[in-house]
Amino acid sequence: MQVQFLIDRQTANSDKLLVGWTVLPPGAEHDRHRHFNCDEFWIVIKGRGVMYTEDGEAESSEGDVVFTPRGHWHGFKNTSNEDVVLVWGWSGAGSLEAAGYESVEGGRTH
Secondary structure (H helix, E strand, O other), X not given: OEEEEEEOHHHHOOXXXXXXXXXXXXXXXXXXXXXXXXXXXXXXXXXXXXXXXXXXXXXXXXXXXXXXXXXXXXXXXXXXXXXXXXXXXXXOOOOHHHHOEEEOHHHOEO
């Protein structure tokens, strides 16, 4: 998985907004996680996959927009044979540390 921060505390001195770009190769997964201090949106730019939410799983494909409120578990898996490209953003945090990030895998917290 390739992740690039486009707008954040370091690149734009933004304390309350972070926008990023992620490329997931076929079969790759962004583990379930949550952010205690920010809401998140995802826009599928290319490809398709499965979005994991607290309500279950939902197919997502090019053009779909997903909103996840702060504190809600979510993740994404590329189920296609091509790269998935996502643009995403956090409202309320300008860095991973400020987001209050927690992963299901091992309960890791940043």
